Amino acid sequence: xxxxxxxxxxxxxxxxxxxxxxxxxxxxxxxxxxxxxxxxxxxxxxxxxxxxxxxxxxxxxxxxxxxxxxxxxxxxxxxxxxxxxxxxxxxxxxxxxxxxxxxxxxxxxxxxxxxxxxxxxxxxxxxxxxxxxxxxxxxxxxxxxxxxxxxxxxxxxxxxxxxxxxxxxxxxxxxxxx
Numbered sequence: 001x002x003x004x005x006x007x008x009x010x011x012x013x014x015x016x017x018x019x020x021x022x023x024x025x026x027x028x029x030x031x032x033x034x035x036x037x038x039x040x041x042x043x044x045x046x047x048x049x050x051x052x053x054x055x056x057x058x059x060x061x062x063x064x065x066x067x068x069x070x071x072x073x074x075x076x077x078x079x080x081x082x083x084x085x086x087x088x089x090x091x092x093x094x095x096x097x098x099x100x101x102x103x104x105x106x107x108x109x110x111x112x113x114x115x116x117x118x119x120x121x122x123x124x125x126x127x128x129x130x131x132x133x134x135x136x137x138x139x140x141x142x143x144x145x146x147x148x149x150x151x152x153x154x155x156x157x158x159x160x161x162x163x164x165x166x167x168x169x170x171x172x173x174x175x176x177x178x
Contacts, residue, residue: 082170095161144174
């Protein structure tokens with residue numbers, strides 16, 4: 001048995017493939033240069049500035065309502081999916097914080113009665129106060145099991161204030177949905 005290789009045809013095929021690859025690379029480089037050239041320095045700067053401003057706003061809101069930025073970002077996404085305004089979410093969480101602070105100090109309020117009716121404790125087993133996000137998620141799990149009614153609306157308002165009604169679509173998703 002004799003095996004042979006026609007090196008002339010092999011070399012010609014390899015050169016053709018190499019030439020095609022070089023042409024494709026050149027086309028991609030040209031497209032990328034054109035696309036980047038179309039973006040002005042001002043446009044790139046504006047996008048970067050908007051991103052920095054958004055992150056700064058998110059950080060400030062996080063500090064105001066006591067939820068880490070990563071979790072707040074997720075809550076805002078869930079709120080948008082449920083057609084709840086970001087402002088509504090922020091106001092609701094601030095109201096929840098005020099309600100929890102009153103209850104933690106031994107006071108009573110409408111939220112305390114609502115939590116009691118739903119079987120939600122504001123304290124962990126060790127006696128420490130649950131976070132506002134824990135309370136939000138536990139409330140959402142309860143809301144997800146209730147049928148829409150005046151009672152459900154009243155519970156939402158008692159816990160989250162006037163914005164509570166806006167929160168119901170998000171709460172109806174339960175903690176897993178959020």
